[in-house]
Amino acid sequence: NAGVTQTPKFRILKIGQSMTLQCTQDMNHNYMYWYRQDPGMGLKLIYYSVGAGITDKGEVPNGYNVSRSTTEDFPLRLELAAPSQTSVYFCASSDGGRQETQYFGPGTRLLVL
Amino acid sequence: QKEVEQNSGPLSVPEGAIASLNCTYSDRGSQSFFWYRQYSGKSPELIMFIYSNGDKEDGRFTAQLNKASQYVSLLIRVSQPSDSATYLCAVRDDKIIFGKGTRLHILP
Numbered sequence: 001n002a003g004v005t006q007t008p009k010f011r012i013l014k015i016g017q018s019m020t021l022q023c024t025q026d027m028n029h030n031y032m033y034w035y036r037q038d039p040g041m042g043l044k045l046i047y048y049s050v051g052a053g054i055t056d057k058g059e060v061p062n063g064y065n066v067s068r069s070t071t072e073d074f075p076l077r078l079e080l081a082a083p084s085q086t087s088v089y090f091c092a093s094s095d096g097g098r099q100e101t102q103y104f105g106p107g108t109r110l111l112v113l
Numbered sequence: 114q115k116e117v118e119q120n121s122g123p124l125s126v127p128e129g130a131i132a133s134l135n136c137t138y139s140d141r142g143s144q145s146f147f148w149y150r151q152y153s154g155k156s157p158e159l160i161m162f163i164y165s166n167g168d169k170e171d172g173r174f175t176a177q178l179n180k181a182s183q184y185v186s187l188l189i190r191v192s193q194p195s196d197s198a199t200y201l202c203a204v205r206d207d208k209i210i211f212g213k214g215t216r217l218h219i220l221p
Contacts, residue, residue: 042117
């Protein structure tokens with residue numbers, strides 16, 4: 001099992017450019033999440049999904065969009081990149097429930113200049 | 114605003130000693146509590162979860178939960194240099210909220 005995979009690993013964007021961060025999981029999990037982690041900080045939830053076709057905003061959704069057309073994939077779209085979006089982005093998946101264990105992907109490091 | 118508070122550290126502990134990591138949370142309705150370990154440059158991985166008051170032990174790790182005091186802790190016994198990492202406390206009600214993490218440094 002590959003678990004949770006993310007692409008790309010690293011990207012440099014210019015201000016105003018757009019990009020999509022890809023996330024795929026092969027564990028048949030219903031729940032998927034996108035977090036960002038700034039240096040020395042914890043994880044902040046951007047968006048999450050409880051199943052295909054269902055998404056909801058987290059703590060810091062502004063400047064981002066998501067879609068969930070399949071159980072496996074949960075891409076994160078950045079429109080009009082800004083320096084404040086420089087961060088490490090983690091995708092995670094889980095089977096939900098009280099004893100939920102989130103499995104994280106390796107992360108995407110994004111630099112906006 | 115629901116909050117999860119942790120001392121950022123670094124917490125320095127001699128090898129072989131007990132490392133004690135603490136976390137407080139603001140939402141009394143929180144149901145589940147998690148400890149994740151994150152090595153530098155890597156993604157978080159779950160160490161333990163707990164949802165009942167008291168202690169839960171797993172190998173060298175013990176999670177302690179006190180809902181009345183809104184306090185959860187992680188004890189690492191016989192600490193090893195490989196335990197040096199950032200430890201993230203997470204609390205779940207309808208969503209999971211992560212603390213900023215405590216950096217732990219085990220001194221050889």
